[in-house]
Amino acid sequence: MKRVSLLAITLLMCTITFAQQALWGGAPVVSPEIHDNNTVTFRLKAPKAVRVQVTGDFLPTQKITTPFGEFDGPGMGELVEGKDGVWEYTTPEPLAPELYSYSFIVDGLRMMDPANVYMIRDVSTVTNVFIIGGGRADLYKVNDVPHGTVSRMWYNSPTLGMDRRLTVYTPAGYETSGKRYPVFYLLHGMGGDEEAWIALGRTAQILDNLIAQGKAKPMIVVMTNGNAAQEAAPGESSLGFAAPSMQLPKTMEGTFETAFPDVVKFVDKTFRTIKSKSGRAIAGLSMGGYHSLHISKQNPDMFNYVGLFSAAIMPDKNVKSPIYEDMEGKLKTQFAKKPALYWIGIGKADFLYKANEDYRKLLDENGYKYTYYETGEGHIWKNWRIYLTEFTPLLFK
Structure with a gap:
């Protein structure tokens, strides 16, 4: 009886461990990481990618032409590949307090940040979001x-x-x-x-x-x-x-x-x-x-x-x-x-x-x-x- 119970507990622990591994996919990638000085680091694990970019309203704007006219659209930042295929970009300057939106572009394909569950839809566009606190942004x-x-x-x-x-x-x-x-x-x-x-x-x-x-x-x-x-x-x-x-x-x-x-x-x-x-x-x-x-x-x-x-x-x-x-x-x-x-x-x-x-x-x-x-x-x-x-x-x- 004791041997059967021990076997059952072992199988249960293995199942839980396997489920957790399947759920989390190994060690988590932290993104976005808001630093004490309000610079922000974005990370994406994409070991087979050739080019990874981040686009968002925290970056300098670029002109975008639409059927409704020319608008200031979000700029682009280039991520650099590091250890274990994790790409990384850190804002060169601290960000002002605000609610910001962003997404990744991987080899030309736009995608969400899998490390950030917080997303908002604006018409037909979905973006990840984060808040830099302070001032008006605390509202x-x-x-x-x-x-x-x-x-x-x-x-x-x-x-x-x-x-x-x-x-x-x-x-x-x-x-x-x-x-x-x-x-x-x-x-x-x-x-x-x-x-x-x-x-x-x-x-x-x-x-x-x-x-x-x-x-x-x-x-x-x-x-x-x-x-x-x-x-x-x-x-x-x-x-x-x-x-x-x-x-x-x-x-x-x-x-x-x-x-x-x-x-x-x-x-x-x-x-x-x-x-x-x-x-x-x-x-x-x-x-x-x-x-x-x-x-x-x-x-x-x-x-x-x-x-x-x-x-x-x-x-x-x-x-x-x-x-x-x-x-x-x-x-x-x-x-x-x-x-x-x-x-x-x-x-x-x-x-x-x-x-x-x-x-x-x-x-x-x-x-x-x-x-x-x-x-x-x-x-x-x-x-x-x-x-x-x-x-x-x-x-x-």
């Missing part, structure tokens, strides 16, 4: 503060004739307080969806931290899907695992703006909200800024706070919709009702900078008051997270 981290709740919810849109999904953040204490809360509607850019702001924008972390620091009022944040032809984000609807795309119908031709009151009605019915203009804000990035501009002017009694983050301004000249008619007349009505805050933020290298500059001239010529915030760089999530941290503390004062 992007999960800190030891009271945490809000993030829910994915479905609502019916009579205007669009379908059920649709949105993401909702409720602040810490919402479930038990019995209080009514203001609502901030936060809209994504082209190709994004109701997951974009919560994943790439770190909305829940930013709101948790700003509220805990007393810099922002407790509020509900509603993140919609701005693609009026979609039920929900890719993989989250009856379409199944459909490929994400930026080429979607019903995005910037008036349909979403027309249907937006359906969202407000659902939120006011479902949550304990302040059901008045003073308790509502709307903002968005790029296409979402475009939507925010036109929804707010179309409904001048609905939103007291408006934020345009790197916003597109006007539709394509071939687009015809009542939403975009009489732009100046609708702006005159909106500003006559004195919104508490009209906020515009954009990066100096943004391809939409000139459109925003022209729009600000229009506002200036008519004496319409607004707050302007300019950053460096271009049409990137780094800027949009900054704008969120700047805009949110100004709400509902």
Whole structure:
């Protein structure tokens, strides 16, 4: 009996050891490794590779030409092969506090870092991510503060004739307080969806931290899907695992703006909200800024706070919709009702900078008051997270 038990234990230990070896594949490669001085080392075990590169937004930018224009894209760094086929690259300078994304390119094939399980999807691109803490970037981290709740919810849109999904953040204490809360509607850019702001924008972390620091009022944040032809984000609807795309119908031709009151009605019915203009804000990035501009002017009694983050301004000249008619007349009505805050933020290298500059001239010529915030760089999530941290503390004062 003892001999059988010993044999069973030996077999069990061998099985566990084998399973661990299969699971981990030997000694782990550490990547990325953030050093005390905030330089970062990236590693990849690829003994048969000829060339390994890392690309990410922590590297100097390079020009990339797309169907939508020329953009500043992530640069490249060359990894050097070392012992046991482990390739390595260390940033020549310390990185500033920020949330960074990256991926590897191995002999021309783009791949994720197998040593880093933290990944984010942006439209159809998936990248690994890491955070360098300090300063504003500490707002992007999960800190030891009271945490809000993030829910994915479905609502019916009579205007669009379908059920649709949105993401909702409720602040810490919402479930038990019995209080009514203001609502901030936060809209994504082209190709994004109701997951974009919560994943790439770190909305829940930013709101948790700003509220805990007393810099922002407790509020509900509603993140919609701005693609009026979609039920929900890719993989989250009856379409199944459909490929994400930026080429979607019903995005910037008036349909979403027309249907937006359906969202407000659902939120006011479902949550304990302040059901008045003073308790509502709307903002968005790029296409979402475009939507925010036109929804707010179309409904001048609905939103007291408006934020345009790197916003597109006007539709394509071939687009015809009542939403975009009489732009100046609708702006005159909106500003006559004195919104508490009209906020515009954009990066100096943004391809939409000139459109925003022209729009600000229009506002200036008519004496319409607004707050302007300019950053460096271009049409990137780094800027949009900054704008969120700047805009949110100004709400509902």
